Amino acid sequence: MKTIIEPFRIKTVEPIKMTTVAERRRLIEEAGFNLFKLAAEDVIIDLLTDSGTSAMSAAQWGALMQGDESYAGARSWYRFERAVRNVFGFDHVIPTHQGRAAERILFSVTVRPGSVVPSNAHFDTTRANIQFAGGRAVDLPSPEAADPAARYPFKGNMDTAALERLIDEVGPERIPVIMLTVTNNSGGGQPVSMANVREVSRIARGHGIPFYIDACRFAENAYFIKLREEGYAGRTPLEIAREMFSYADGATMSAKKDAFANIGGFLTTNDGELAARERDLLILTEGFPTYGGLAGRDLEAIAVGLEEVLEEDYLNYRIVSTAYVANKLDEAGIPVMLPAGGHAVYLDAARFLPHVPPLEYPGQALAVELYVEGGVRGVEIGSVMFGKDPQTGEESPAKWELVRLAIPRRVYTQSHMDYVVEAVWQVYQRRHEIGGMKIVSQPEYLRHFSAEFARA
Structure with a gap:
C-alpha cells in the first residue's frame, strides 16, 4: 500500500483547548x-x-504496574539494565532522571577548566554542562550541513578533517571526550552515517581519546542508515544500533526521546574506574545506583520502550x-x-x-x-x-x-x-x-x- 498509516490504535484521548x-x-x-x-x-x-512528550503504549502502561519500588536492587532495575545492555552493549549502566543529568555526571568527572569537547553539534544542555565544568564545546558539522536546502543523506556527520585539525591544535590531552550526537538535533535532526561513526572512532582511538555517543535518537539514526547507507538494507535496526555503539566507549541517553518514556535517562560505559566515580556522584545528586532518581515503574517503562522503538x-x-x-x-x-x-x-x-x-x-x-x-x-x-x-x-x-x-x-x-x-x-x-x-x-x-x- 502507498498510504502509510499509524501502526497503532488510539484508546485514550485528551481534549485540546481551542483559542483565538x-x-x-x-x-x-x-x-x-x-x-x-x-x-x-x-x-x-x-x-x-x-522529549518526554511521547504517548506510551499499552505494554508500557502495563509494565508500570509491575514497578518494584525497592530502594536498592529492585527487580525493575535488573530489567532496565538488561534492556540497556541488549541494545548498547556496554558493561556499566548508570540510571539518571533524564539525559542532562547523565551529561552533567559525565562532564563533571571528565572536563576541567581549559578542556575542549568536540562534537558534530552540541545541543543546548550538553553545551551548557561542558561550559559549567569549565570546558569549551566545539561544533564540527560536516561541510554539507552548511546548506539547509542540500539533500545530502547524512548531513549530521562530523567533519573528521576538522576534528584532526582540532586535536593537532589543542593536543589530545586537553580533549577528555569526543561526542557524536545521533541524530544531530542542533543541525536539523539530520542522521549520522555508520562510515562517519567508524571514522570518528578511528581518530579518537588513534589519539587515546574516549569516544561517546549522545544516543537520544539512536533508533531513528539506525533506521536512516538502513534506508540510506550501502550495505545496511538487509540489517535490522537493532543490529545497526549495536554496530554503532560497538565503535564507542560509552553513551549518554535521554530515555524521554527514543524510549517513549516521560522521564528518565542513563549513562553507560566500559570504563569500570570511570563508572565508579560516576556512581559516587550519582549517589550524591541523583540517588542509589539501582534507581538513579527514577521510580521502579519508570525503569519498567523505559525497558519496554527500548524494545518498541526498534x-x-x-x-x-x-x-x-x-x-x-x-x-x-x-x-x-x-x-x-x-x-x-x-x-x-x-x-x-x-x-x-x-x-x-x-x-x-x-x-x-x-x-x-x-x-x-x-x-x-x-x-x-x-x-x-x-x-x-x-x-x-x-x-x-x-x-x-x-x-x-x-x-x-x-x-x-x-x-x-x-x-x-x-x-x-x-x-x-x-x-x-x-x-x-x-x-x-x-x-x-x-x-x-x-x-x-x-x-x-
Whole structure:
C-alpha cells in the first residue's frame, strides 16, 4: 500500500483547548514572547519538544504496574539494565532522571577548566554542562550541513578533517571526550552515517581519546542508515544500533526521546574506574545506583520502550510521517531543512525572514508568529539558543537560524500535521510584515528557557 498509516490504535484521548488569534496574541505578550512560558493548555499543537512528550503504549502502561519500588536492587532495575545492555552493549549502566543529568555526571568527572569537547553539534544542555565544568564545546558539522536546502543523506556527520585539525591544535590531552550526537538535533535532526561513526572512532582511538555517543535518537539514526547507507538494507535496526555503539566507549541517553518514556535517562560505559566515580556522584545528586532518581515503574517503562522503538513498522511510520510535513512545506515554497530529519521539521528562519538580521532573532520572531497564527508551539534553534559567548557575553550569529517543530511520538495524527502545514503557510503569506525581536532579560545559562523578549 502507498498510504502509510499509524501502526497503532488510539484508546485514550485528551481534549485540546481551542483559542483565538486575539487570545494567543495576548497570551504570548504576557509570556514575554517566550514560548516556554506559555501554559500548555493554551497551545493547540505542541511541537516545542519531542522529549518526554511521547504517548506510551499499552505494554508500557502495563509494565508500570509491575514497578518494584525497592530502594536498592529492585527487580525493575535488573530489567532496565538488561534492556540497556541488549541494545548498547556496554558493561556499566548508570540510571539518571533524564539525559542532562547523565551529561552533567559525565562532564563533571571528565572536563576541567581549559578542556575542549568536540562534537558534530552540541545541543543546548550538553553545551551548557561542558561550559559549567569549565570546558569549551566545539561544533564540527560536516561541510554539507552548511546548506539547509542540500539533500545530502547524512548531513549530521562530523567533519573528521576538522576534528584532526582540532586535536593537532589543542593536543589530545586537553580533549577528555569526543561526542557524536545521533541524530544531530542542533543541525536539523539530520542522521549520522555508520562510515562517519567508524571514522570518528578511528581518530579518537588513534589519539587515546574516549569516544561517546549522545544516543537520544539512536533508533531513528539506525533506521536512516538502513534506508540510506550501502550495505545496511538487509540489517535490522537493532543490529545497526549495536554496530554503532560497538565503535564507542560509552553513551549518554535521554530515555524521554527514543524510549517513549516521560522521564528518565542513563549513562553507560566500559570504563569500570570511570563508572565508579560516576556512581559516587550519582549517589550524591541523583540517588542509589539501582534507581538513579527514577521510580521502579519508570525503569519498567523505559525497558519496554527500548524494545518498541526498534520495531521497523514504527520507525517507517515515524520517518515517513515527518517527511510528509517537510515535503508539503517544501512543495509550497517554504524554506525548510532538507532532507527531512527523523524527529522534527526545521523551518529555515534565515530564508523565511531574510529581512530580519540574525541578532534580531528571526527564529524567535517566526516561532512567535506561528503560535499567534495557529496556536502551534515550536522552538528557536539559532542565535537566541547559541548566539551568546559564555566567557565574554558577546553576541554573534549562530550557524543556523531555525525553528524546530519537534513531533511527539505517537501523539498527533496526519490531520494535526496538515493543520500545522496550513498555519506555517499562513505565516509565510505575511512574512514581509514580521519584524525582529530583542532580549530584555536573560539568565547566565540556557537563556532561551526563561529569557523575555520585546519586538525590536
